[in-house]
Amino acid sequence: MQKLKKTWAMLLSMTMIFTLLAGCGSGSSDTPAAEGNKSGEETASNVNKEGFPIVKEPITLTMMGQDAGIQNWKDMEFFKKMEEMTGVKLEFRNAPIDSFDTKRNLVFASGDYPDVFFSGQLQASDEVNYGGQGVLLPLEDLIENYAPNLKKILDDNPDIRKSITTPDGHIYSLPNIDLDAGWYRGPMWYNGKFLKALGMDKVPSTTDELYTYLKRVKEEDPNGNGKQDEIPLTSVKLDDLRMWLLGSWGIYNEVIYSDKENKVHYTPMEPGYKEYLTFLNKLWSEGLLDKETFSQTDEQKKAKGKNNQVGLFADYHAYFTLGGEPNMTDPMYAPVNSNVPAVAAKHPGLAKGAFAITNKNQHPEATIRWVDYLYSEEGAELLSNGPEGILWKYVNKDDHTKEWLPVPGGGDREEYRATLTPDYATVVPKLSNDNVKRGFEGEFEAWLKKETAEKIAPISKVPFPSVYLSQEDQQEASSLRSDLDTYVKQMEAKFVTGQEPLSNWDKYIETCKKMGGERIVEIYQAAYDQWNSSK
Template sequence: MNKMKKSGALLLSAAMSVALLAGCGSSGNDEAKGANGSGSGTADNVAKEGFPIVKEPLTLTLTAPDVGIQNWDNMKVLQEMEKLTGIHLKIQNAPKESFETKKNLIFASGNYPDIFYAAGLTTAEQMNYGGQGILVPLENLIDSYAPNFKKILDENPDIRKSITAPDGHIYALPVIEFNQPWYRNPMWYNGDFLKALHVTKLPETTEELYTYLKRVKDEDPNGNGKKDEIPLSSSPSNGNSLRDIRTWLLGAFGIYEEEIYVDDNDKVHYTPMEEGYKDYLTYMNRLWNDDLLDHESFSQTAEQKKAKAQNNQVALFSDWNAYMTKGGEPSMDDPMFLPVKSDKVDKPAIAMNKGITPGAFAISKTNPSPEASMRWVDYIYSYEGAMLFNKGPEGVLWKYTDKSTLTKEYLPVPGGGDREEYRATITPNYGIPAPTISLPEIQKGLLGDFDEWVANETQTKLIDNGARIPFPTLFLTPDEQTEVTTMSADLNTYVRQMEAKFITGNEPLANWDKYLDTVKKMGGDRMAEIYQTAYDRWKKS
């Protein structure tokens, strides 16, 4: 197909999609009705406390990504919320994989849902559509109709700073997960290999790690008589090769994050230009040359990597838990990776989860009752609401054993089967960035021995070793965002391509200075300057 025909087809497809979305707008309410109009959507219809939220039934449209397991209308959690609040939701889903496209088409169409739920609204999108008046500013609604969320902001000023745009408005509520410290999935050792090689003390330095990986390659820890062991394996994540292990190995050279981080002296760094990043590339090239890094790491799928692990070939890998890659049942025999350090630093840099994912809940200008919508979502930021959306209604998958202490126990999965798969059929908060707060009380009584072990591994190997947030969640100004977006497209592609070339030896590290000059010309220094300005502004706000 020639370029002209292809462009015409794309334009026709976009036009048809916009036309189809014309039926996906608000629930028959124009902007003039808003919060001051008449009828069931007005503020007079909304109770400021207690349930139901509205005195007369109210229908709101909600757009969200869908993981494709259950029709949201049949989810017990949303059915319970309708009974509790008096608000009926008209759900407009799109598959998770294509939701970004749907979201863009919605904003282009001018026909907006009343609520954006788990829409992953970036800070740039919030600034753009908030500035255009499409997204409603939420700060006054929070003060008047969201006591649970307001309490969170009052107790955690950094959250307010991180979700407030440069124009002073809050356009979206976040996911808050302070009790999940992992920046990315941890790396895990294959415990069978450790046992076979009589390793009782995990590597603490890059040299000790190299020695261990070399032993895996040479000493047949899987015992099959073949040299088929793979010391370290990775697979591209969203096209980003090595992302699942990069953060942990960068840390050995004092680097907290793969793009932007701030050091202990409040200086912002652009990682791909740092000397520590060059040291990381040098070490990874050494692993590659000695066949200790899987040579399919830049091309294989996650499933292919798992197949190797389940064939008992892989010594070190990344996943949410080790058994999810190795297969079988959860095991305390596969220890979490202890971050190692090189001889260039005094301690490893360990990145910790920011605890905030922006853009989880927003209200459009055509919403007939922003007040009711805010009260609806505020319930999810309470213990009771977070419990409902996280675990489902009491009596389905869990029950209280002592409600006074919030102690619970799991119930058998109805009909048998996997607990998480069943949970996905009863709550929308599965596999998407949905608004919530993760509280330790939710898990009280529900954590088994394996969960306690993982928590201890996390505490002793990450948190106690000085894990910290590399860079806060913050907004750029529209001009800053435009400049960063323009630079990032080509810069990120170049940096990732050169990472692969340096590691595989297709580009000798002797050409580092040439690479550095190219990165500078493409805007590397400017990236650090922009984020330094934004960080200074955030810190003072």
């Protein structure tokens, strides 16, 4: 059960992270007509612009999506309820999650498209390349005329509209939107038992205090077994904690970020990145950073946590590493101050490419009305947990307060939920906000929200918007990053472990420049300036 919960929780964090190198082509500025479509007047005349059903005469659409392999979509209560409400019947052409991208690419290549792509994430390059070719329909006019829920969200959140609008001015896909997103990735956590054993009533607030805590974990036997087997700070290749630690030196993201003056930075060449490496090298040399950091797996890290050996670590929830049930005794890590105030990355609340309409679709107006319901709070509640009366019910429908019902037949709630809705282990087009979640959050969830509000939110901002690159810039950036990323990752490990002395920093910077580090900044600065100036 815990593994299933972890899979879902990690998806919420990881899949919502925008792709900095999402590429695209230049596309066409013309609005292509749907291939073989009936006339716009004829298809629109079958649509009720308000209420349900959304069509006067039933229609059938084909849909391709990511299948988690738990329940056939045709048997899911979500789709049954949507057909009953809307008058739109769906025929499914799904593929397993692990092979979906490959199957979707084959579908694009074959020309035998479904009417709708639903779930998963279209690449930005797919959006613009196939949008420009007329395979994917532009959606902005359909949104304006037939999608009042989504239109209101985009009007109220212009950054979201900008982030899903390609350079040719069109919207070719719809996103998953979380208006209350917080973490950029799974947080770091202190071992609450260690804090108590060390007599610490507050967590560190500076790098010096953090160092002192880690040193005490190593030397003062906080797990009380009489052995010096504690591991002050553990990680898997630094990927799980890099972003949080970089925040101590004013850096928002691991690769590309913009500062408050709208200047774009390439993190591995920043002076603050050197300070981060210097701090980790100190921890490594004194045995305060796990010596297996660059070789262990996530499961090996967790085994140490369950053995009560680790003092500070990263995971979606602390109990995923330490074991046991959700609790409020392991404090969330807040980026600590160094010689500069600490910062943190805020999740953009956006995962693009979750829904698209192809030129095979003869009912685009009805289709956009169908998906628009999922951007209402009622529709999002239906998609998130299935129809009311199975796993949940309203306590007060007016303010969206809900409560869980017993799982039919007992068993794991997440596993049963996955039989009701496709909103499991994949990215789907919908709205998420506090109302959609209201009533489902218990004491633990309320505590998490409070920790985030107090420790992360005040110092956080979105590191970099979800921009589109031109096809040429994408190809150049991808080519440069291919070798540069490998070099940077190798040098990070060498600097941290002392295989490469930090006195060679200038040599490292010169190599980064020769490999295109400065050019990467130019590419993303131009894309950011265009995004920032767009309406």
